[in-house]
Amino acid sequence: MSEADADMASQGSDPDDEGLSDSSYQDYSDEDINDYYNYGPDDMEQDDRGQIFDPEAFEYFLFNKEEACQFLDERVAELTQTIQFSPQVSHTIGKVLLQAHQWVLTEVMERFREDSVQLMVDCRILPPPSRAKQVEPPPKQCPVCLQAQEEKDLLSLACNHKFCTDCWQRYFQVQVEDGVATGVECMWSDCRLITTEDFALSILKNSPVTLRRYQQFAFNDYIKGHYQLRWCPGPDCDVIYMAPQPLGRKVQCKKCKTCCCFRCLKDYHVPADCPTIESWLRKCADDSETANYISAHTKDCPKCNICIEKNGGCNHMQCFQCRYDFCWMCLGDWKTHGSEYYECSRYKENPNIANESAQAQAREALKKYLFYFERWENHQKSLKLEEQTFQRIQHRIKEKVMNNMGTWIDWQYLLDAANLLHKCRYTLEYTYPYAYYQEGGPRKKLFEYQQAQLEAEIENLSWKIERAEQTDRGDLENQMDITEKRRLTLLRDFSES
Amino acid sequence: MMASLPRRIIKETQRLTHEPVPGISAIPDEQNARYFHVDVMGPSESPFEGGTFKLELFLPEDYPMAPPKVRFMTKIYHPNIDKLGRICLDILKDKWSPALQIRTVLLSIQALLSAPNPDDPLANDVAEQWKVNESHAIETAKAWTRLYAMKS
């Protein structure tokens, strides 16, 4: 059913092997027809000829666990081979050093060259020099179980805090049960040295169940700690994304189809960057009560006052009674909503607000937030409504094909149009949190101008798709072309590079 | 029952009985050797001076890999101890080490009575009072000590 299954079958490999190694995002060859939001960068090649800069281009790979393991091991090997002078760094210590630096190899190497002992102390492999000098008499008993032990049965890290193997084992069991793996510290109170993987291995060699869980948790720690790796956030999905440049760009899982931002794993959100979208979503959650009342499915026609329900995604409304064309968002005349007109999408701040009372300022702040929230939420709703349109289109195409009115290929452009509309409106939705946090000035003016242009073309496209049967194919394709160009222009100028 | 006790608990109990910590008594329950009846004397020059505070201390199955569970039974006005007697003390949580003992825990609790820490509060209203009006808070703590921690 899914592409992941198809890949697996075609490779004829081990059924546990997802076969995702060679699948980067460019590979959309056998795109599922139901698949939404999936325009690869090659669409733009059709739009423009020659070299074009794709603001959304992003190189990433999908790993399964084995591939990720291998990737990590290669990084460790790279480190240990590069720093071959004294002190020798074993594979297991290399892992600790890398994990402490988000696996940024160059940083570890640089710090190693500067002061290798300090690095080892900071990474909690060696005790601070002040402590290392304290020579304690070898204990006759283990300080935890208080049983007499032979010197040879007591184990310690570099700090020389010795405990018996039994106690170490019980200690690891309790720690692993709590989900701790790479962070298991020395048992001595206020000693902060951490155990290495090899140490854990030697302690847990006779408890295979705990050892396995330890290794799972440690692996999870490494993935979470690595700046180029992310777990797919899809439910129960074990795919790992790897991006050489960890940016806030779109990634999609081939296995569970989850689509998200690589860096923050929230819904993809250009042109807004990760911190912006985080503040925005937190604000929306905090202010959900305040914003509730603006959620409306019906509004009155501004001309004849009849109640109109919105059942499509398009915000260009036409009253079924008086035929008046108006904008759902601002209730203004649609005729004035040309591409140069941005009174609808731009918030006009009170220029004198700094001199007003605190109360007036608070009111203004709320007004501003609600303005952007209303538009953000409205496009979210439009996306849902347009999904229904998409289903209807598919249904109609099926009917036509069954009645010998053209082939699937003939009608494909309609699905392409619906897909493109989704992609463009999705970007438009995220221009509102961007604009909310953007500071005033010429950049903001330019942004608002491009946003208004994009918005106008999107509503035109949506209008035409809702009336697809009356719309000429060439006209529709032209509209698609214009709309996508507006979107790319905005992203090119305003998404972080 | 005693027979199945780990040697560590037996040895700790013996030492607590034979070399008790000054100002603290910890007596194992007759029915359950993992449960201790604890009395802590209010440290001198603290608002708790003159009081005797009852605590319960329980050694869970995982002890000493997991910390003991300790709770004040006597009401006390202290920013790091809440209405239910729960204690906000790092070594009873994430700073626990298996090399620590009942003895060290009780000493830390005694030290907490001498030096309340309103910046890491458990009882928020008390901590607030401690920060806003310390002398008033100390008076309240003394009054509570007389009221709840002294035998009449």
Ligand SMILES: [Zn+2]
């Ligand atoms: Zn031991």
Ligand SMILES: [Zn+2]
């Ligand atoms: Zn140590």
Ligand SMILES: [Zn+2]
């Ligand atoms: Zn996935």
Ligand SMILES: [Zn+2]
């Ligand atoms: Zn992000």
Ligand SMILES: [Zn+2]
């Ligand atoms: Zn009307």
Ligand SMILES: [Zn+2]
């Ligand atoms: Zn409008």
